[in-house]
Amino acid sequence: MSGVRVRFAPSPTGDLHVGNIRTALFDWAFARHEGGVFVLRLEDTDQARSTEQSYRGVLDELRWLGLDWDEGPEVGGLYGPYRQSERWDIYREVAAKLHEAGYAYESYSTDAEVRARRAAAGDKTQGYDNFDRELTSAQLSAYQAEGRKPVLRFRMPDEPVVFDDLIRGEVRFEAEHVPDFVLARADGFPLYPLVNPVDDALMRITHVLRGEDLLASTPRQLPLHAALRSLGIADGPLPRFGHLPFVLGEGNAKLSKRAFGGSLASMRADGYLPEGVLNYLALLGWSIGGDRELFTPQEMAAAFTLDKVSRNPAHFDVKKLRVINGIKIRELAPDDFAKRLLPFLVRRGIFASSPTDAQLELLTQAAPLVQERAATLVEAADLLRFLFVVEHHFTIDPAAAAKVLGVPAVPVLDAALAVLEGLPEWTATNIQEVLQAALVETLELKPRVAYGPVRVAVTGSTVSPPLFESMELLGKDRTLGRLRSARAGLGSAPAMG
RNA sequence: GGCCCCGUCGUCUAGAGGCCCAGGACGCCGCCCUCUCAAGGCGGUAGCGCCGGUUCGAAUCCGGUCGGGGCUACCA
Numbered sequence: 187m188s189g190v191r192v193r194f195a196p197s198p199t200g201d202l203h204v205g206n207i208r209t210a211l212f213d214w215a216f217a218r219h220e221g222g223v224f225v226l227r228l229e230d231t232d233q234a235r236s237t238e239q240s241y242r243g244v245l246d247e248l249r250w251l252g253l254d255w256d257e258g259p260e261v262g263g264l265y266g267p268y269r270q271s272e273r274w275d276i277y278r279e280v281a282a283k284l285h286e287a288g289y290a291y292e293s294y295s296t297d298a299e300v301r302a303r304r305a306a307a308g309d310k311t312q313g314y315d316n317f318d319r320e321l322t323s324a325q326l327s328a329y330q331a332e333g334r335k336p337v338l339r340f341r342m343p344d345e346p347v348v349f350d351d352l353i354r355g356e357v358r359f360e361a362e363h364v365p366d367f368v369l370a371r372a373d374g375f376p377l378y379p380l381v382n383p384v385d386d387a388l389m390r391i392t393h394v395l396r397g398e399d400l401l402a403s404t405p406r407q408l409p410l411h412a413a414l415r416s417l418g419i420a421d422g423p424l425p426r427f428g429h430l431p432f433v434l435g436e437g438n439a440k441l442s443k444r445a446f447g448g449s450l451a452s453m454r455a456d457g458y459l460p461e462g463v464l465n466y467l468a469l470l471g472w473s474i475g476g477d478r479e480l481f482t483p484q485e486m487a488a489a490f491t492l493d494k495v496s497r498n499p500a501h502f503d504v505k506k507l508r509v510i511n512g513i514k515i516r517e518l519a520p521d522d523f524a525k526r527l528l529p530f531l532v533r534r535g536i537f538a539s540s541p542t543d544a545q546l547e548l549l550t551q552a553a554p555l556v557q558e559r560a561a562t563l564v565e566a567a568d569l570l571r572f573l574f575v576v577e578h579h580f581t582i583d584p585a586a587a588a589k590v591l592g593v594p595a596v597p598v599l600d601a602a603l604a605v606l607e608g609l610p611e612w613t614a615t616n617i618q619e620v621l622q623a624a625l626v627e628t629l630e631l632k633p634r635v636a637y638g639p640v641r642v643a644v645t646g647s648t649v650s651p652p653l654f655e656s657m658e659l660l661g662k663d664r665t666l667g668r669l670r671s672a673r674a675g676l677g678s679a680p681a682m683g
Numbered sequence: 684g685g686c687c688c689c690g691u692c693g694u695c696u697a698g699a700g701g702c703c704c705a706g707g708a709c710g711c712c713g714c715c716c717u718c719u720c721a722a723g724g725c726g727g728u729a730g731c732g733c734c735g736g737u738u739c740g741a742a743u744c745c746g747g748u749c750g751g752g753g754c755u756a757c758c759a
Binding site for chain 2: 195196197199229231232234235293297310311312313335337338351354357358359360362363364365367368370371372373375377378379381382397398399400401402403405429431432434466469470471472473475476477478479480493496497498499500501502503505506507508509510512516556558559560561565569618621622626633634636637638640641642645647648649650651652653654
């Protein structure tokens with residue numbers, strides 16, 4: 187154990203989005219690289235927005251990704267509980283101690299009063315003005331007589347806060363730019379500015395890697411950490427902080443959860459692999475070095491150092507995610523691919539939820555045909571639909587039919603039927619051979635013209651896995667049935683050309 | 684407004700003073716392969732925001748400027 191302790195601390199207020207995942211991935215990789223401990227903590231103090239469903243979703247999705255945590259919910263650890271909603275007593279006690287020791291004080295000013303004071307002084311600065319720091323007892327009792335309830339504010343030191351950001355280098359905030367901040371609401375409810383550093387301190391976190399949006403909150407947290415240590419509430423060195431660049435969506439907007447790929451749940455539903463998601467996200471703000479960009483999470487962890495983390499924001503690019511995901515799909519062992527494809531076939535109504543052995547066997551045979559061409563599992567599943575659909579539900583895409591199943595298709599289908607019906611051995615090679623002879627050679631059709639009507643008649647689409655293999659897998663009876671049915675739809679043979 | 688962060692092809696990045704008239708990947712364009720779509724192969728397109736300075740020499744160091752972003756809650 188290196189002593190390094192890193193945490194990922196999401197708020198369970200919805201689906202994890204790519205920014206969260208990227209942070210989790212970097213936290214995880216850093217902890218693993220350092221031989222440290224990866225802690226998962228759920229920041230669910232906001233009861234209005236936190237949900238149990240989201241909480242379970244976070245755990246489920248991290249597991250799906252394979253970002254395993256050493257301490258946290260459902261795993262335990264020495265410093266739990268790891269859900270902030272189970273730590274109210276701790277926060278109240280710490281708040282009381284801070285208050286008692288003078289690190290925090292009760293503040294009665296309303297927002298309007300602060301603004302009014304600043305306006306009167308011609309001061310355009312925003313934010314709290316530290317007015318209640320040294321209230322006289324007369325002022326205090328006056329407020330109390332009004333029935334006002336105070337918030338608890340942390341008393342910031344009167345010196346600049348300077349820290350060495352793990353990613354950005356030295357960052358400095360002058361004292362006048364960091365006003366005293368609220369630790370607990372008037373009703374005693376502990377807030378993020380208190381709870382987050384307290385847990386980091388109590389959980390002995392040594393390295394905080396988080397989003398850049400939290401950079402400005404660091405100068406508030408450092409003095410609080412120091413206070414916790416001087417009071418003996420925590421010990422050990424102050425944590426180091428590193429602020430990760432944003433992941434942006436279209437334009438320069440932060441990626442919205444609704445945008446494509448915004449949430450992990452949507453990526454998962456769209457058939458992206460954890461391997462693909464992780465590898466792609468690793469590229470957003472980190473480089474393994476040189477020209478390499480394909481690697482496993484384990485390889486990433488082995489190579490992960492903070493000096494390779496980028497300081498500038500990155501845009502999420504679905505196209506590249508697709509490419510990487512496609513590569514990861516191709517890298518899967520065939521049976522693994524088939525196994526992962528199965529739930530998507532079921533979800534899309536292509537497979538019954540309890541497929542037969544014959545169907546499973548067919549899937550094993552058909553999967554390689556789509557593994558080499560699909561970018562996502564959903565695409566792969568859809569490409570296989572024609573193979574598993576029950577005959578009376580088989581339909582032909584109208585656009586595809588309009589394109590190649592017109593009158594000129596009649597002789598093609600007739601010729602195909604003629605040679606296929608008599609085919610003794612139903613193999614892709616044989617099918618190709620007789621169709622080639624009958625359509626390309628005898629009818630003198632270009633291959634794409636010859637096979638177009640056959641493909642649409644058999645697969646229902648102009649886009650399909652390789653035709654002859656598809657026909658072999660479909661089987662002779664079903665293939666011929668579909669060809670006859672398509673042929674029948676075109677009426678009796680015209681004299682034409 | 685104040686404070687803070689950031690600035691290499693459209694996008695993700697390599698680059699830590701000469702190896703760079705800037706490399707890779709995605710995208711895009713073209714070609715090859717080809718039964719469709721992909722995959723694959725080959726080639727092309729495109730960038731150091733700007734201005735000063737330091738230096739024999741700067742994408743790399745410094746200053747300024749412009750631009751983008753974040754924070755500025757009794758949310759997290």
